[in-house]
Structure formats: structure tokens, C-alpha cells
Amino acid sequence: MPTTAPHGTWRSPVTARHAAAHDGRPDWVAAVGDETWWTEPRPAEEGRITLVRRRADGTTAPLLPAPWNVRSRVIEYGGTPWTALPATADRGPVAVFTHFADQRLHRFEPDTPGATPQPLTPESGHPARLRWADPVAAPDGTEIWCVREAFHGPGPTDVRRSLVAVPLDGSAADDPSAVRELLADRHFVTGPRVSPDGRRVAWIGWEHPAMPWDGTELRIADITADGTLSRPRTVAGGPEQAVCQAEWLDDRTLAAATDPGGWWNLHRIDADTGETVNLRPAEEEFGGPLWRIGLRWFAVLPDGRIATVHGRADLRLGILDPADGTLADVSGPWTEWAATLDARGGRITAVGAGPARGWEVVEIDPDDLTARVVGHPHTDPVDPAHLPAPTARTFTGLDGREVHANLYPPRNPDFTAPPGELPPYVVFAHGGPTSRTPMVLDLEIAYFTSRGIGVVEVNYGGSTGHGREYRNRLRGQWGVVDVEDCATAARALAAEGTADPLRLAIRGGSAGGWTTAASLTGTDLYRCGAIRYPVLDLTGWSSGGETHDFESRYLDSLIGPLPEAADRYRDRSPVTHADRLTVPFLLLQGLDDVICPPSQAQRLVDRAAERGVPHSYLTFPGEGHGFRRADTIITALEAELALYTQAFTPGR
CATH class of the missing domain: 3.40.50.1820 (Alpha/Beta hydrolase fold, catalytic domain)
Structure with missing residues (x-):
């Protein structure tokens, strides 16, 4: 028989320690060859974020021991903190990641005996004045292309962001000039997305006072023979249209989550003409707010289909066929999917959760939509x-x-x-x-x-x-x-x-x-x-x-622009009305x-x-x-x- 006792006094087996141990979730998933890698929180280890690998045989282990902390501070909320080069005949896989403590990019070959992470970028001072996020391998494989955030003054807004190329040989660790600046044409930029043929690159940019859910631009540029970028231009977006993600469907066509109709729907965009087609018009979201650089609400499969989260009150995971707009959802106990998807290697990797289930790394077969947990499995404490x-x-x-x-x-x-x-x-x-x-x-x-x-x-x-x-x-x-x-x-x-x-x-x-x-x-x-x-x-x-x-x-949008709204800034602030606290x-x-x-x-x-x-x-x-x-x-x-x-x- 249950004990009768007032609400709020019930004894519970759910402790604060349980809550702390399950705080956070796996994130930033990607296939690396025949393996799957992701980041995972470690609250008991000073709150660091580690990189985890799941080998082809199903064994799972941290790739980086303490104190390595895989987390970027770009725009303070961070962004994609790692990428990897798959194994070759001459070496194992290579991880490239941002270490939180110094914000430098590091290279690490986990299968090389005795190897330790080695810096790829210059020292950034304290607090970190150089930061890096959303890295991808360059077309020729000798560089990492990413976002660089560089502070040039004492104020929090004294900052320049640009797309840059970091050599993989480590030469920039002691020589800042070895980092090539590719482009700096907007105050805020996401990392580059290189077309399959290696001839063009796409990214998203925006300017103050807009926030990325207000208005952004999808930009593209040509990659020249010497690895520089030319002819940057806008192909979608604007002051009242927010592109939150873009990926290449093929050499000349992009898929983008954008909201010209008031909902983040998936669109096909011709990179040459800018012609845009809504792939599935619906009053639901196929994207979200870009709080971190490099969030991925969808991923393009090798056959052109698109794995995408979508929904309103919840975000389901489905496979969209751009040819006819059909959408088939993954079934299972997961009713919510995070903005981290990968569709390489003929499989979809995602992170899902539900009302009775914590966040798990899930692998989905794109053909029959069967799903299985491959990492961070839920257990009831x-x-x-x-x-x-x-x-x-x-x-x-x-x-x-x-x-x-x-x-x-x-x-x-x-x-x-x-x-x-x-x-x-x-x-x-x-x-x-x-x-x-x-x-x-x-x-x-x-x-x-x-x-x-x-x-x-x-x-x-x-x-x-x-x-x-x-x-x-x-x-x-x-x-x-x-x-x-x-x-x-x-x-x-x-x-x-x-x-x-x-x-x-x-x-x-x-x-x-x-x-x-x-x-x-x-x-x-x-x-x-x-x-x-x-x-x-x-x-x-x-x-x-x-x-x-x-x-x-x-606050320009949330409250109003200054100085016109100065009185509103004062009158809305809780510190102004501390006398009303009772x-x-x-x-x-x-x-x-x-x-x-x-x-x-x-x-x-x-x-x-x-x-x-x-x-x-x-x-x-x-x-x-x-x-x-x-x-x-x-x-x-x-x-x-x-x-x-x-x-x-x-x-x-």
C-alpha cells in the first residue's frame, strides 16, 4: 500500500547524483570509414566532453582521455568541434578537434602507438583570442577548412570571423601566417560545404542586428586551381528569410532548410540560377535556430534521398525522396531527434530520445528504416x-x-x-x-x-x-x-x-x-x-x-533598437524593479x-x-x-x- 504523505515530501530513489550523471547528451555524430564517432559529456570529469568511437566490431571506447575536452567556443555557444579523415593504406583514421582549454585545433592519430594530440593552429592567448569550429577536409586533403574567430581588441565585439584553411602538417602551430584566409565577407559565417566535384563551396552568413533565425544568406563561391575562393554570391535567403543549413545534392544543386513561407522547409536550389523548389511544402519545421555553428537537421544520402528531422511539437526522423516529395518516418521509442545527423557509409546515424528514454546514438537502415542503438544506450537508474x-x-x-x-x-x-x-x-x-x-x-x-x-x-x-x-x-x-x-x-x-x-x-x-x-x-x-x-x-x-x-x-528585435527604446530597456529589467520582489x-x-x-x-x-x-x-x-x-x-x-x-x- 502506498504511504499517504503531502505532495513535496515523498521519498524518492531519484537523487541529484542520478540527475547529474545523466546530464547532457551525445552529440556531433559522424561516420568515419566503417566506424561511428560522436562526442559525449563527462559530468564526473569536471564536465569535459570526450570523443567516442564505435569500431566496426561493435566495441565502444573514448578516443581521447582526460583532460582533453572536445568543445569549441566560437560564438561562445560553440559549433562542430571535430572532423576526421578515414583510414588509408598507410595510416589509421585521423581526428582533428578543438580542445576547450586552449581553443586550438589538434591532430590525433588514435591507432598510432604512443601518439598524442598535436596542435595545428597557433597559441591563442588567455582568454582564447583565436577559436575554430565546423572543420571539414579540403578538396586536396592537405588542409582543414573551417571557421576562425579572431579577437583583435579588448571588447567582446572586437572580433573577425572568416573561412580559413589550416595545413594538416602542423606548420601553422608555430607560424600563424601558414593559416590561409579564404574569405571574410560577413560578420557571422558557418563552416564551408564543398561540392562533390570540389569546384564550389557553400556557407551561410549574416550580419548584425539580425540573429540567424531572423535572416541569413546562403552564399557560394568557386574554388580556383590554387585553392582560393572567387566570385562569392548569394543564392538564397534575405532579411526575413533564414537559411539554417545547406548541403550539396550534386555538383550544381543544393538542399537547404529555409523559411520563405514561414516554416523551415527543405528546398532544392540551383547554384547557377538560384531557382528554388520547395521539396515538401508543409506547416512543420525541417530545421531550427542556429545557436551553434554546424547544426545538422538533415543529411543527404548517396542516392540523393534526404534523412531529415521534421515536425512541430516534436521532431521526428524521416527519409524524404526529393523526386516525389514522399516522406517515411523511422519508428521506435524515439519521439525527438537532435540536430546532429550523418548519412555516410550507406547508413544514417542520429541521436534520439523519448518521454521514457534518454538520448541515444541510433543507426538507421535507409532502405527498410529499421533502427538500432549503437551508442550511449539508455538505462533506467x-x-x-x-x-x-x-x-x-x-x-x-x-x-x-x-x-x-x-x-x-x-x-x-x-x-x-x-x-x-x-x-x-x-x-x-x-x-x-x-x-x-x-x-x-x-x-x-x-x-x-x-x-x-x-x-x-x-x-x-x-x-x-x-x-x-x-x-x-x-x-x-x-x-x-x-x-x-x-x-x-x-x-x-x-x-x-x-x-x-x-x-x-x-x-x-x-x-x-x-x-x-x-x-x-x-x-x-x-x-x-x-x-x-x-x-x-x-x-x-x-x-x-x-x-x-x-x-x-x-535585444534589437526582442526589445527594440537603441537609443529609441532606452526607456523600455530600463523598465523591463528585473533589477529596475527589485523593490517588487516579495x-x-x-x-x-x-x-x-x-x-x-x-x-x-x-x-x-x-x-x-x-x-x-x-x-x-x-x-x-x-x-x-x-x-x-x-x-x-x-x-x-x-x-x-x-x-x-x-x-x-x-x-x-
């Missing part, structure tokens, strides 16, 4: 009966607008609540804000739901996955629409008798931290809030130089965060302390934007639970 059973919900918000959310009710077979007691609920506001929260197994959520605290993840207006019109709702309305939509979900759950209206909380990180703080200062709905590495002062974050180059003009809050901050720096958090804490508002401020040396280390994740999660326990206890 506890009895699955203690894990949440989520449902998708759509609420009606202000002006009748739809608000999409994922609902995770409390679940624990060992406990039941007293008759008539409604559970407390925490609203999870995702980061971005141009992003989305998929419905997949997350042990951080299970940590709360198994203790009798419900969770609702809100994909508020501005989120991706529902077309340009839905994500454009946040233009000029950040701090308004996101706050209203989160409140809509919370109030609806209370009104229908799902949640206790007197025990509601909100939490979020980065832009979600902003929404949390704005909700606490702008509404009286919540009993408490957990704020993680937030934006809190818009003026400091934009014109005050308190963020990085990539997002330094983001409920307890927890603030969690990485001290190495250059995206949302500690100075912003400190200002809110100081003003709350002046007014005697109950709060706790925890800082974490060595952590940046987002927590990666197991000990940090454990401390943060346990502190958050303590906040809810205190705030939700009657009489407090």
Missing part, C-alpha cells in the same frame, strides 16, 4: 514507475493565442497525497528565448515529480517549432509575452484543479532566468523562484558590454559566465538584500553559461528542492 509520464498541452492565452507546454504530473508508486490535496507545480521556462523544450526524459524533472512536485515546461510565444509567426510573437515583447504565457499555463492548471494555486513556482536558466525574474517582479502568482545564470539588466547586457558578440544585438528566490551563477556575467546577478542580490527579501545566492567557480560539472549540478538541484520545500510548506 531507478524503477521506471518513479519516472514521470508527460503529456502535451495547449492552453489559451491572452487574445486567444495558443500556448504550448509539456505537463509532467507527480508520480511515485510508493506514495499518495492526502484526499483533496492538490500538488504544487513549478513552471520551467526554457532558455534562448528563441528555442524550445522537447518532451524527453529528464532526470532533473523526475527529481521533482517523484517527490510530489509537478512540472510544466512552457514553450511560450517566441519558441521555435511552430513557425515564424509563433516565434515572432516575442519581437519587441520579451519580458511581456513570455511572462504572460508562463502565467497562462500556471493559472490554467490551477483553474482546472491540476495544481494548487497557492503553491506555484517558476524556474529557468539564461533567458529562462530572465523570464523567471521578470515573473517574480511583474506578477504575484508564484510563491518562489529559482533563477539560473540570468539576464537581469538589459542596458548593461546590451550597450554596457556585459555579454558576448553573438547576442550583443539580440517572495523567496534562489540565484545560481557560474563565475566564468561571459554570456550572462555574475555582475548582473550581484546587482539583483544586493538590491534584494537591502530590502530583506529571503534569498540564497550560490556561485560556482569554473562554471560558465550552463552547468556541466557533476558537483555543481548536484548542489544546484538540492538547493532548488530546499527552496520549494520551504516555500510550499503550509504556514511558511
Whole structure:
């Protein structure tokens, strides 16, 4: 018989340590000859990212030991951090990767006895002033072509990005002039995609103040006989059209995910004429926001078919035939697929997850669509009966607008609540804000739901996955629409008798931290809030130089251009309205965060302390934007639970 106990007091086998051990997911998958390689997080090893290889015989092992950390800092959020040259008759495979600590490109031959990674690029200083991402092998095989990010001044926007060629012989490690600059024609660029015949190259570029989900250009150039680029030109995109990925279908034709009709659909583009054909017109997304350089929502198979993620509330994986527009989906327990796909070697490799299944590396046969797990297999750390059973919900918000959310009710077979007691609920506001929260197994959520605290993840207006019109709702309305939509979900759950209206909380990180703080200062709905590495002062974050180059003009669209919108920047900022804080809050901050720096958090804490508002401020040396280390994740999660326990206890 289950034990009767109030919600929020249930004993659970899901620990913070479980959540920390399962934090992150495999990423950046690719076939290397007859092997499959991918990156994988190691929270217990200071949060480093390792490179894993699966050999043809099915054995799997890390390719790089500690302390090697395969992670790029280009645009701070990073990008594709590695590539590989398959084995030849003379040598084994060669890995080329960015090491997080020094941001240099390194070469490593894992099958050579005694080999260690050797630098290919010059020393970059501290903090790293040279960064590299999205590498590919050059047509002649003697160079790596990639994006270089080079800082030339003290400010965060004193930076130049270009397509460059890095020699594989290591000569540029001590001679910076050995790196050839191929092209620098836009402030932001993705890595090059070389045509099958080696005669042309394609990439995506854009300029401030646009973000890559607002407007980008698909650019191509000719590769000359001496390996330089000539005649750069635009073949698709524009100020209100965002190309998020492009790959070559053949020597003269590109496939691109772009949204001239308001949805990221797949298009065929003639590189000579620019003629564009939508391969499958649909009100669903075949792409997403380009938060990291080199994300891949689709991959071209050798026969011309396209493996692609697609959908709205979730992202399925299917095979699209460009000849007739037919689309066949992969079946199985995976209802969400990440933006990392590979289609070399006659097989598709992807990363998928589901509501009851963590992220796994999956191999799919493109002909019969059978799938099997080949890496990072899911295992249940506890009895699955203690894990949440989520449902998708759509609420009606202000002006009748739809608000999409994922609902995770409390679940624990060992406990039941007293008759008539409604559970407390925490609203999870995702980061971005141009992003989305998929419905997949997350042990951080299970940590709360198994203790009798419900969770609702809100994909508020501005989120991706529902077309340009839905994500454009946040233009000029950040701090308004996101706050209203989160409140809509919370109030609806209370009104229908799902949640206790007197025990509601909100939490979020980065832009979600902003929404949390704005909700606490702008509404009286919540009993408490957990704020993680937030934006809190818009003026400091934009014109005050308190963020990085990539997002330094983001607020032009989210709030309005300066100086015209200066009053709005001040009036929307939670630090301006710290006097409205009346409920307890927890603030969690990485001290190495250059995206949302500690100075912003400190200002809110100081003003709350002046007014005697109950709060706790925890800082974490060595952590940046987002927590990666197991000990940090454990401390943060346990502190958050303590906040809810205190705030939700009657009489407090």
C-alpha cells in the first residue's frame, strides 16, 4: 500500500547524483570509414566532453582521455568541434578537434602507438583570442577548412570571423601566417560545404542586428586551381528569410532548410540560377535556430534521398525522396531527434530520445528504416514507475493565442497525497528565448515529480517549432509575452484543479532566468523562484558590454533598437524593479559566465538584500553559461528542492 504523505515530501530513489550523471547528451555524430564517432559529456570529469568511437566490431571506447575536452567556443555557444579523415593504406583514421582549454585545433592519430594530440593552429592567448569550429577536409586533403574567430581588441565585439584553411602538417602551430584566409565577407559565417566535384563551396552568413533565425544568406563561391575562393554570391535567403543549413545534392544543386513561407522547409536550389523548389511544402519545421555553428537537421544520402528531422511539437526522423516529395518516418521509442545527423557509409546515424528514454546514438537502415542503438544506450537508474509520464498541452492565452507546454504530473508508486490535496507545480521556462523544450526524459524533472512536485515546461510565444509567426510573437515583447504565457499555463492548471494555486513556482536558466525574474517582479502568482545564470539588466547586457558578440544585438528585435527604446530597456529589467520582489528566490551563477556575467546577478542580490527579501545566492567557480560539472549540478538541484520545500510548506 502506498504511504499517504503531502505532495513535496515523498521519498524518492531519484537523487541529484542520478540527475547529474545523466546530464547532457551525445552529440556531433559522424561516420568515419566503417566506424561511428560522436562526442559525449563527462559530468564526473569536471564536465569535459570526450570523443567516442564505435569500431566496426561493435566495441565502444573514448578516443581521447582526460583532460582533453572536445568543445569549441566560437560564438561562445560553440559549433562542430571535430572532423576526421578515414583510414588509408598507410595510416589509421585521423581526428582533428578543438580542445576547450586552449581553443586550438589538434591532430590525433588514435591507432598510432604512443601518439598524442598535436596542435595545428597557433597559441591563442588567455582568454582564447583565436577559436575554430565546423572543420571539414579540403578538396586536396592537405588542409582543414573551417571557421576562425579572431579577437583583435579588448571588447567582446572586437572580433573577425572568416573561412580559413589550416595545413594538416602542423606548420601553422608555430607560424600563424601558414593559416590561409579564404574569405571574410560577413560578420557571422558557418563552416564551408564543398561540392562533390570540389569546384564550389557553400556557407551561410549574416550580419548584425539580425540573429540567424531572423535572416541569413546562403552564399557560394568557386574554388580556383590554387585553392582560393572567387566570385562569392548569394543564392538564397534575405532579411526575413533564414537559411539554417545547406548541403550539396550534386555538383550544381543544393538542399537547404529555409523559411520563405514561414516554416523551415527543405528546398532544392540551383547554384547557377538560384531557382528554388520547395521539396515538401508543409506547416512543420525541417530545421531550427542556429545557436551553434554546424547544426545538422538533415543529411543527404548517396542516392540523393534526404534523412531529415521534421515536425512541430516534436521532431521526428524521416527519409524524404526529393523526386516525389514522399516522406517515411523511422519508428521506435524515439519521439525527438537532435540536430546532429550523418548519412555516410550507406547508413544514417542520429541521436534520439523519448518521454521514457534518454538520448541515444541510433543507426538507421535507409532502405527498410529499421533502427538500432549503437551508442550511449539508455538505462533506467531507478524503477521506471518513479519516472514521470508527460503529456502535451495547449492552453489559451491572452487574445486567444495558443500556448504550448509539456505537463509532467507527480508520480511515485510508493506514495499518495492526502484526499483533496492538490500538488504544487513549478513552471520551467526554457532558455534562448528563441528555442524550445522537447518532451524527453529528464532526470532533473523526475527529481521533482517523484517527490510530489509537478512540472510544466512552457514553450511560450517566441519558441521555435511552430513557425515564424509563433516565434515572432516575442519581437519587441520579451519580458511581456513570455511572462504572460508562463502565467497562462500556471493559472490554467490551477483553474482546472491540476495544481494548487497557492503553491506555484517558476524556474529557468539564461533567458529562462530572465523570464523567471521578470515573473517574480511583474506578477504575484508564484510563491518562489529559482533563477539560473540570468539576464537581469538589459542596458548593461546590451550597450554596457556585459555579454558576448553573438547576442550583443539580440535585444534589437526582442526589445527594440537603441537609443529609441532606452526607456523600455530600463523598465523591463528585473533589477529596475527589485523593490517588487516579495517572495523567496534562489540565484545560481557560474563565475566564468561571459554570456550572462555574475555582475548582473550581484546587482539583483544586493538590491534584494537591502530590502530583506529571503534569498540564497550560490556561485560556482569554473562554471560558465550552463552547468556541466557533476558537483555543481548536484548542489544546484538540492538547493532548488530546499527552496520549494520551504516555500510550499503550509504556514511558511
